[in-house]
Amino acid sequence: MTADLGARGEARLIALDWGTTSLRAYLLGDAGMVLERRAEPLGILNVIDRDFAGVLASITDRWRGENPELPAIASGMIGSAQGWIEAPYVGVPADLSAVAGGIVMVPGSGLAVVPGVAQRGASPDVMRGEETQIFGALAERPELGRLATLVMPGTHSKWVRVADGGISRFTTYMTGELFAVLRGHSILGRLATGAPPPDGAPSSAFGRGVRHAAGASEGLAALIFSARSGVLVGDLPASESLEYLSGLLIGDEVRAGLAGGERPDAIIGEPSLCVRYAAALAELGVHDVTVLDDAAPAGLWSIASLAIPSLQRGEGSSRRPVSGRAN
Amino acid sequence: MTADLGARGEARLIALDWGTTSLRAYLLGDAGMVLERRAEPLGILNVIDRDFAGVLASITDRWRGENPELPAIASGMIGSAQGWIEAPYVGVPADLSAVAGGIVMVPGSGLAVVPGVAQRGASPDVMRGEETQIFGALAERPELGRLATLVMPGTHSKWVRVADGGISRFTTYMTGELFAVLRGHSILGRLATGAPPPDGAPSSAFGRGVRHAAGASEGLAALIFSARSGVLVGDLPASESLEYLSGLLIGDEVRAGLAGGERPDAIIGEPSLCVRYAAALAELGVHDVTVLDDAAPAGLWSIASLAIPSLQRGEGSSRRPVSGRAN
Numbered sequence: 335m336t337a338d339l340g341a342r343g344e345a346r347l348i349a350l351d352w353g354t355t356s357l358r359a360y361l362l363g364d365a366g367m368v369l370e371r372r373a374e375p376l377g378i379l380n381v382i383d384r385d386f387a388g389v390l391a392s393i394t395d396r397w398r399g400e401n402p403e404l405p406a407i408a409s410g411m412i413g414s415a416q417g418w419i420e421a422p423y424v425g426v427p428a429d430l431s432a433v434a435g436g437i438v439m440v441p442g443s444g445l446a447v448v449p450g451v452a453q454r455g456a457s458p459d460v461m462r463g464e465e466t467q468i469f470g471a472l473a474e475r476p477e478l479g480r481l482a483t484l485v486m487p488g489t490h491s492k493w494v495r496v497a498d499g500g501i502s503r504f505t506t507y508m509t510g511e512l513f514a515v516l517r518g519h520s521i522l523g524r525l526a527t528g529a530p531p532p533d534g535a536p537s538s539a540f541g542r543g544v545r546h547a548a549g550a551s552e553g554l555a556a557l558i559f560s561a562r563s564g565v566l567v568g569d570l571p572a573s574e575s576l577e578y579l580s581g582l583l584i585g586d587e588v589r590a591g592l593a594g595g596e597r598p599d600a601i602i603g604e605p606s607l608c609v610r611y612a613a614a615l616a617e618l619g620v621h622d623v624t625v626l627d628d629a630a631p632a633g634l635w636s637i638a639s640l641a642i643p644s645l646q647r648g649e650g651s652s653r654r655p656v657s658g659r660a661n
Numbered sequence: 662m663t664a665d666l667g668a669r670g671e672a673r674l675i676a677l678d679w680g681t682t683s684l685r686a687y688l689l690g691d692a693g694m695v696l697e698r699r700a701e702p703l704g705i706l707n708v709i710d711r712d713f714a715g716v717l718a719s720i721t722d723r724w725r726g727e728n729p730e731l732p733a734i735a736s737g738m739i740g741s742a743q744g745w746i747e748a749p750y751v752g753v754p755a756d757l758s759a760v761a762g763g764i765v766m767v768p769g770s771g772l773a774v775v776p777g778v779a780q781r782g783a784s785p786d787v788m789r790g791e792e793t794q795i796f797g798a799l800a801e802r803p804e805l806g807r808l809a810t811l812v813m814p815g816t817h818s819k820w821v822r823v824a825d826g827g828i829s830r831f832t833t834y835m836t837g838e839l840f841a842v843l844r845g846h847s848i849l850g851r852l853a854t855g856a857p858p859p860d861g862a863p864s865s866a867f868g869r870g871v872r873h874a875a876g877a878s879e880g881l882a883a884l885i886f887s888a889r890s891g892v893l894v895g896d897l898p899a900s901e902s903l904e905y906l907s908g909l910l911i912g913d914e915v916r917a918g919l920a921g922g923e924r925p926d927a928i929i930g931e932p933s934l935c936v937r938y939a940a941a942l943a944e945l946g947v948h949d950v951t952v953l954d955d956a957a958p959a960g961l962w963s964i965a966s967l968a969i970p971s972l973q974r975g976e977g978s979s980r981r982p983v984s985g986r987a988n
Binding site for chain 2: 450452453454457458459460490491500505506507508509511512515516517519520521551552555556558559560563564565567569583586587590591593594623632
C-alpha cells in the first residue's frame, strides 16, 4: 500500500478497542478519520475457544478484502494475560512513544497490540485500554497534554493525571462494578425490585446521594447502607433507592478524588455516564468540565502512527498526525 | 406453670434468634440459663409459604410438649415487614424497657416478637436483632452499660454507642455483605479462583490489607481495586488476594469507626470473625478489647424478664434477673 495518494476515504488502518465484554472496530482513513465502525459483543470473555483469529477475520475480512496489507492495531484486554497475547505493562510516567514502544505483534495475524500502563510502588494500579483513550483525548484536545486531570467513568473508573504529554499517575475506583454487584446481588438491589435501573438523566435522589457522600466521613461501607435504612425509616422511596445509591457511589469517588488534590479538566467515556459524573462534580462545585466521547479511535491512530512505518509515509511533514484529524 | 420451685434445669422460656438465613432456638431455665439449643437454616427467607407457625411448632413442640404454656420470645428479622409480624422500630435512645415495651405478640402463637431499633435524622440507621445481643452483652458485662462502644461484626456490622444502659447511637457498615458480593460476583473473586475462603485465622495478607486501608485516603472503591492491581503488578499472590481484600474491608471499617471518635470496648459476634476484628483493631493500636459470643439468649432473657409476667414471679427480690445468670 502506498499512502501518499492521500485521498479522503482511502482506508489506512484497522483500529480495535477490544475489551472484556465488547469489541469496537474502526476503519480509519487519512489522519485517523473514522470511515466505518462496527461494535460486537465479542469481548475477550465472550470469544469461544479463544478463537481470537477467527473473530478478527470475521470483523475485518471485508475491510482487508480490498487491501490485504491493511495494518491493524488493538488496545484493551486483548493484550492481557487472558487475551490473545500479553503486552506487558509500561510503567508510569508513560508518554505516547513509551506506549507505542511496548506494542507486541501477534505472530501471523498482522495485529499490533497496545500495552497497558502500570503504576508500581505504594499505590499499585493498572490500566489497559484507557491509555489509548487518553492519547486520543490529547490528540483532540492538545491543550490538555501539558497538565490535566482526566476522569474516565466506567466499570473501573480512572482518575488520571497527565503531565508533559504522558500519563504520570492514576487511581482506579471500582465504582461501576460496585454498583453492578450491589444492584444485582445485595440486599440493596432486592429492596429496589421493580425500580428502573438508573441509566437515564440523574434524578433528585442521585443528587441527594452525591451530597450525602460528599459530606460524610464514615466510609463507603456505611454510606451505602443508608440506601436501605433511609427506606426503612421512611426517608427515601424504595423506587429511588438505586438512583440514590448511584449518587452515593459516584459522589464518594468524586469526593475522594477532589480530596486527593485532583481537579478534573475533562471526563472521557460513555455519554450518559459522563452526564452523571458532570452532575456530581457540579454538586461539589466543579463546573465547566469538558466531556469527550469515543476517544479510542483517535488514540489508536496516534499510537499506530508512531509504531507502524507505513502510516508515517505520506504523512508529509506533520509531526502530530493525529491532531490533524479535523483537517 | 409455677416458677418458684427454682430448680435448676426447669424450663422457663423458649428464646429464638430468628434472622434472615438462620434460626437459633434456646430453651432457657432459671436466670436465663441455657438448657438446650438448636440451630436450623430456617431464617425468614428460607421459610416455605411463610409457614412461620409450622417452623415454630417443629422447633418447639418437644419443649412445649412438657409445658404447653411455656412462653416464647423471638428477636431478629422475624419482626420485620418480611417476617411473621412487624414489630415497629423503637427510636434511639433505646434502653431495655423501651425495647421490651415495643414487643408485639403474634396472635394465637404465644410468641412475643422484639422490635428493632431505628436512628432517624441526618444519619438514618436501623438494627433488628442486634439490640437483643447488646442487652445480652450488658447483662453479662454490666460495667459496659454506663458508657461503651460495642462492635458487632457481621453481614451488616454495627458500631454501637451504649450510654446509661441504652443504645444511644450506631452506624452500620455493609462490610460482610460487600465481601460476599465481591468474592462471589466481581472480578476480585474471579481473580482468586481456587484460593480458600478466608474463614480461618487471619494471615499476613489480611494484616497488610488492614494497614493499607488504615493509611489510605482514596476511599474504599479505590482501595479494593488494589486487590487486583497488586496481583497484576506482582506485589500480591493471587491466592492471598481474598485475605488481603478481607483486611482492606475490615480495616476501612475500623479506620472509619476510630476516625468517628469511637473506641471499641467489646466485640460481639461469631468467634472467627471477632478474631479478625480484634486483629484489625490491634493493627490500629487498640488492644484489650473484650470478645463476647452468643449474647442473644441472655438478651432475650433480659427482655422477656421485663415483658412476660410469668418470668418475674419466682425471681425473688432480684431487680436484675439476667445479671444473676452466673449464679
